[in-house]
Amino acid sequence: MAILNIVQAINLALKQEMKKDKTIILLGEDIGKNGGVFRVTDGLQKLYGEERVVDTPLSEIGIVGSAIGMAVNGLRPVAEIEFSGFLYSPFDQIISHAGRLRTRSRGRFSCPLVIRVPYGGGIRGLELHCESPEAILAHTPGIKVVVPSGPYDAKGLLISAIRDPDPVIFLEPLRTYRVVKEEVPEKEYTVPLGKANIVKEGTELTVISWGAMLKYTQEALSKTNYKAEIIDLRTISPVDTETIVNSVKKTGRCVIVHEAPRTCGLAAELIAQINEKALLNLEAPVERVTGFDVPYPLYKLEGYYLPDEKRILRAVEKVMKF
Amino acid sequence: MPRKLVTNFKVEYLQVLDNSGNADEELMPRLSSEQIKELYELMVLVRVFDDKAYNLQRQGRLGTYLQVKGQEASQIGSAYALDKKDWIFPSYRESGALITRNHPMYMLLLYWSGDSRGLESPEGLNNFPITITVGTQIPQGTGVAWASKILKEKVVTMIYFGEGATSKGDFHEGLNFAGVFQVPAVFICQNNGFAISLPREKQTASETIAQKAIGYGIKGIQVDGNDVFAVYKAAKEAVDKARKGKGPTLIECITYRLGDHSTADDSSKYRPKEEVLEWQKKDPIGRLERYMLKNKLLNDKNKKVITEKSTEKVEKAVEEYEKVAPPQPEDMFKYTYAQMPDKLQEQMKDLKGE
Ligand SMILES: Cc1ncc(C[n+]2csc(CCOP(=O)(O)OP(=O)(O)O)c2C)c(N)n1
Numbered sequence: 001m002a003i004l005n006i007v008q009a010i011n012l013a014l015k016q017e018m019k020k021d022k023t024i025i026l027l028g029e030d031i032g033k034n035g036g037v038f039r040v041t042d043g044l045q046k047l048y049g050e051e052r053v054v055d056t057p058l059s060e061i062g063i064v065g066s067a068i069g070m071a072v073n074g075l076r077p078v079a080e081i082e083f084s085g086f087l088y089s090p091f092d093q094i095i096s097h098a099g100r101l102r103t104r105s106r107g108r109f110s111c112p113l114v115i116r117v118p119y120g121g122g123i124r125g126l127e128l129h130c131e132s133p134e135a136i137l138a139h140t141p142g143i144k145v146v147v148p149s150g151p152y153d154a155k156g157l158l159i160s161a162i163r164d165p166d167p168v169i170f171l172e173p174l175r176t177y178r179v180v181k182e183e184v185p186e187k188e189y190t191v192p193l194g195k196a197n198i199v200k201e202g203t204e205l206t207v208i209s210w211g212a213m214l215k216y217t218q219e220a221l222s223k224t225n226y227k228a229e230i231i232d233l234r235t236i237s238p239v240d241t242e243t244i245v246n247s248v249k250k251t252g253r254c255v256i257v258h259e260a261p262r263t264c265g266l267a268a269e270l271i272a273q274i275n276e277k278a279l280l281n282l283e284a285p286v287e288r289v290t291g292f293d294v295p296y297p298l299y300k301l302e303g304y305y306l307p308d309e310k311r312i313l314r315a316v317e318k319v320m321k322f
Numbered sequence: 323m324p325r326k327l328v329t330n331f332k333v334e335y336l337q338v339l340d341n342s343g344n345a346d347e348e349l350m351p352r353l354s355s356e357q358i359k360e361l362y363e364l365m366v367l368v369r370v371f372d373d374k375a376y377n378l379q380r381q382g383r384l385g386t387y388l389q390v391k392g393q394e395a396s397q398i399g400s401a402y403a404l405d406k407k408d409w410i411f412p413s414y415r416e417s418g419a420l421i422t423r424n425h426p427m428y429m430l431l432l433y434w435s436g437d438s439r440g441l442e443s444p445e446g447l448n449n450f451p452i453t454i455t456v457g458t459q460i461p462q463g464t465g466v467a468w469a470s471k472i473l474k475e476k477v478v479t480m481i482y483f484g485e486g487a488t489s490k491g492d493f494h495e496g497l498n499f500a501g502v503f504q505v506p507a508v509f510i511c512q513n514n515g516f517a518i519s520l521p522r523e524k525q526t527a528s529e530t531i532a533q534k535a536i537g538y539g540i541k542g543i544q545v546d547g548n549d550v551f552a553v554y555k556a557a558k559e560a561v562d563k564a565r566k567g568k569g570p571t572l573i574e575c576i577t578y579r580l581g582d583h584s585t586a587d588d589s590s591k592y593r594p595k596e597e598v599l600e601w602q603k604k605d606p607i608g609r610l611e612r613y614m615l616k617n618k619l620l621n622d623k624n625k626k627v628i629t630e631k632s633t634e635k636v637e638k639a640v641e642e643y644e645k646v647a648p649p650q651p652e653d654m655f656k657y658t659y660a661q662m663p664d665k666l667q668e669q670m671k672d673l674k675g676e
Contacts, residue, residue: 029517029518029520030518030519030520033519033591033592034518034519034591034592035591037518037586037587055519055520055524057486057489057517057520057524057525057526058456058457058486058487058489058490058517058520058525059489059490059491060490061490061491062489085454085455086455086456088455089455089458089490089491089492124385124386124436125386126385126386126414126454127454128454128455129454262669263665292654292655292666292669292673293658293665293666293669294654294655294658294666295654295658297438297653297654298433298436298437298438299385299436300435300436300437300648300649301436301649301651301653301654302436304651304654304673305654310675311672311673314675
């Protein structure tokens with residue numbers, strides 16, 4: 001088995017699925033000849049031609065809008081948005097259309113498309129290249145939102161996303177794109193959407209995270225002796241409530257870590273679900289460690305913005321000592 | 323039933339200075355010898371700055387940087403046509419226009435090192451913060467110009483973008499508004515051949531970018547973007563026209579990005595070296611130099627002095643930039659709202675561990 005990073009695992013998933021399913025079309029800016037600004041689609045245009053790996057004009061609305069149309073008409077488009085901040089302009093297409101087409105047509109039409117977006121900060125990126133618009137997406141009915149944290153899941157989740165009958169936004173963690181490496185089988189496999197992963201079992205405390213933040217959360221927890229159960233959400237919409245609630249019922253304590261802003265962030269929703277289903281099992285209020293309610297700063301300050309070991313451990317201590 | 327031609331449009335192309343440095347005297351814009359020298363000095367200064375910024379990035383002393391190289395005539399020739407109180411809307415590649423508009427060079431370096439203090443437009447300068455999201459500045463610039471009209475100020479807004487931006491709705495919507503409301507705006511499209519890896523031919527099926535103006539009832543003109551006189555002439559005409567309340571103009575500057583898209587890009591993946599070499603021969607600075615040498619506005623000696631002076635200025639800017647202490651974490655909270663809400667006060671405390 002090959003040791004791959006996330007970029008390579010996604011490339012492999014696309015390559016294999018495209019071979020199997022001729023209706024898959026990749027479209028985006030600089031994804032063909034250039035192989036993508038992060039090289040995620042490297043080599044695919046050579047393999048499958050310019051008709052299936054399309055360098056589009058510079059228009060995110062054009063990319064997403066036409067991907068919706070292609071999906072309606074029998075293709076399986078996998079669109080790439082070059083950087084997270086450029087996902088905002090096609091929101092109208094995503095929220096008003098991709099998310100409600102099935103509803104509006106009473107099931108007659110649907111748009112099984114995937115929108116891949118490298119997201120998150122911590123890479124000394126330019127302004128608007130480091131956004132985490134996950135909560136806005138998770139708030140949107142009709143679309144699924146998937147965030148792999150490592151190469152194995154990235155491949156399996158992407159294949160599931162492509163085969164899924166509904167539109168899926170696939171958020172790829174920029175900060176760990178090339179940092180997290182693991183064995184990725186060459187053979188075909190899928191990782192189901194909507195199912196969280198218990199990365200490590202534990203009894204004293206539940207810690208929930210996803211995407212790039214998972215790695216840094218795990219590293220922080222390795223500095224404590226608490227027996228933490230670590231959950232990687234993997235799909236943030238629809239969320240796997242069952243896994244979370246079962247874990248919190250067992251541990252009675254919970255910390256949630258995400259880098260997106262705090263207000264109406266995903267942690268708020270998870271806390272609401274825990275309160276609804278496991279309030280009486282709680283030994284302490286649930287703590288969340290998040291980005292701040294400010295525009296993502298230019299990179300000299302991003303180290304202060306992103307949840308770090310200190311803030312994560314402070315929350316853990318607070319929950320444990322309550 | 324008639325079937326007839328309803329209307330017919332033409333697109334003008336303007337070149338004043340050929341590559342050997344010969345100017346068409348009839349087309350030559352009104353510029354004094356001093357002004358020509360000033361244009362030249364600015365172009366050299368911007369080139370020296372640009373090369374320096376690139377090198378700093380390579381040495382790990384600057385973050386990702388996007389080079390101007392090759393587009394000096396387009397940027398300086400256009401910005402030079404503005405008055406002090408006019409506005410510019412720069413994209414990420416407009417170091418040349420910004421330096422022409424007196425944005426301090428050390429602040430540009432600060433910005434490209436991930437420090438938002440570099441974006442602060444010095445008091446009295448209407449330089450809008452650099453736009454990263456392609457094309458979004460276009461309708462905003464239209465709005466600033468529209469406000470000038472409503473407020474009866476004789477102020478012009480110049481909006482910069484690349485040909486890639488013309489694929490975005492923002493461009494079309496911004497131009498349409500500009501046409502409908504006849505705002506005093508000048509749209510400068512630097513058609514530098516590529517939007518990252520995408521060549522101009524694949525960006526749009528239309529023959530020129532300039533003709534897109536026609537769809538919105540505004541004037542469009544194509545100019546040789548490596549000819550500082552042509553750019554200045556077209557820009558000055560457009561600025562004067564806008565100031566008189568006669569409406570907006572779109573100027574397509576045909577130029578070439580001599581460097582990679584950014585310091586994170588490798589353009590050898592998508593364009594042949596020979597093409598770059600061809601365009602290097604059309605370098606806008608060399609062209610102006612040849613004109614000036616012929617017309618005795620420059621000689622080898624003062625050419626050297628100008629380069630040395632520019633290097634000195636840039637080195638000073640680097641020194642000043644590297645002396646700036648790192649930003650404080652509170653900085654990111656400070657400007658979110660006019661008045662900081664309680665929740666941000668609390669979050670700031672949380673950051674400090676209080
Ligand atoms: C809306 C948006 N989409 C994608 C990008 C990523 N990106 C940065 S520059 C660029 C190409 C822009 O080309 P052009 O407008 O011709 O300007 P140039 O960079 O050539 O000066 C792209 C795709 C972006 N910044 N904004």
